[in-house]
Amino acid sequence: MVDIPASRFLRPVGNSAVLERLRLQRITSAMETAARRRKLFHLWWHPHNFGVDLQGNLAFLRAILDCFRALHERYGMRSMTMAALADDVLHAHGQSSGADG
16 A cells, blocks of 8 residues: 555635635646656545536636646656556555556
8 A cells, every 4th residue: 555645635616716816826836846846746636526616626627737738748747547656656665566467
């Protein structure tokens, strides 16, 4: 088992456009710092949290994904599943995930 700490929890969008812009800036700034330092950025959320304002939440996520695309192009930031990340961590420590067969 591998413990991957969260960098940010993606909360549902709120009613204040000003606060939402600040929240997006905090998330994308932390992503850029992680990308420049070649560190992990673990953004997570519960899909059911998107249900109240689906369009608003998807638009916010789209802005984050647009930032990710730019960071991928500029710094080589990668998107990984939790399983792939766990495999990388275990491999780096000379262990096997057991998923190899």
